[in-house]
Amino acid sequence: MDNHCICCSKKPFADCCARFLGGTQQARTPEQLMRSRYSAYALGGHGDYLLRTWFPATAAGLTARELSQRSCEWLRLEVLAKQQHGDKGLVEFRARYRDDKGQEQVMHEKSVFQRSGGRWFYVGGEVSSAPA
Numbered sequence: 648m649d650n651h652c653i654c655c656s657k658k659p660f661a662d663c664c665a666r667f668l669g670g671t672q673q674a675r676t677p678e679q680l681m682r683s684r685y686s687a688y689a690l691g692g693h694g695d696y697l698l699r700t701w702f703p704a705t706a707a708g709l710t711a712r713e714l715s716q717r718s719c720e721w722l723r724l725e726v727l728a729k730q731q732h733g734d735k736g737l738v739e740f741r742a743r744y745r746d747d748k749g750q751e752q753v754m755h756e757k758s759v760f761q762r763s764g765g766r767w768f769y770v771g772g773e774v775s776s777a778p779a
């Protein structure tokens with residue numbers, strides 16, 4: 648096992664998502680936030696981070712406890728496109744995971760981000776699922 652970040656950035660974890668998950672730094676771009684949220688899901692146990700970076704209006708009803716559970720095994724992340732216009736951001740990505748039947752699946756999402764008070768938040772995403 649190497650110490651590369653689980654978000655597939657090829658950077659050491661300490662120089663990548665660990666800074667954001669640990670709360671020592673705020674993500675400065677929508678892509679950094681998206682990657683750190685993927686890492687939070689992939690590692691499990693970071694529900695508080697996921698909730699803290701979720702736009703409050705769209706996070707209604709979610710709990711840190713539920714978000715901390717690993718629902719599947721995340722295998723790989725590819726960022727396909729990113730855009731930023733002022734306080735709005737968009738990141739398109741493909742994430743591979745193994746479902747509870749051991750089948751490899753692909754989640755393709757266009758995530759929308761909003762900056763508020765100098766911090767980026769995840770607003771929501773347009774998801775399309777397809778077999779691997």
Ligand SMILES: [Zn+2]
Pocket residue numbers: 652653654655656660663664665682683686
């Ligand atoms: Zn990372």
